[in-house]
Amino acid sequence: MEKDDTAPSKPNVLKQSGQATYPVCIKDDTSVKDGFVEVKFKPVSGKEDQAGGVIWRAKDANNYYVARANALEDNVTIYHTVKGKRSEKKRTEVRVASGEWHTLRVDFKSNHFTVTLDGKKAIEWNDDTFKDAGKVGVWTKADSVTLFDDFSYGDK
DSSP states (O other), rough: EEOOOOOOSEEEEEOOOBSSSSSSEEEEEEEEEEEEEEEEEEEEOOOOOOOOEEEEEETTTEEEEEEEEEETTTTEEEEETTTTEEEEEEEEEEEEEETTTTEEEEEEEEEEEEEEETTTEEEEEOOOOOSSSSEEEEEOBBOOOEEEEEEEEEEE
């Protein structure tokens, strides 16, 4: 946790500043099959990436769905990661300003997923890879320094 005076819910935020291929923070005591996951995030810096994402139906750190927004690429993308291998499924070009707070949300029911960024629908996608309830969390990539706040999730 770190203090950030710009945080939507002052004073503390979760700061991802380490480097890895796909740094994840999974909430271990969660199990959601049909519901939502939402977070406010602020891309701060990164030369390779400035990304923030949410994870759902995670079995572990190598098997999950992820939707992410990237400030360097100005897009929102949905993926699934199976046995540590990430595969892009759908992408939408949308402005993602660096240094500003954004809200990323995924609503998921059965095999249907809706991704929204700042309250606007970005992606709808259907997939059957992970059907069971799983954990939720947040995600970044490479050298992204990203702040997270107001993480929430629930059943539908």
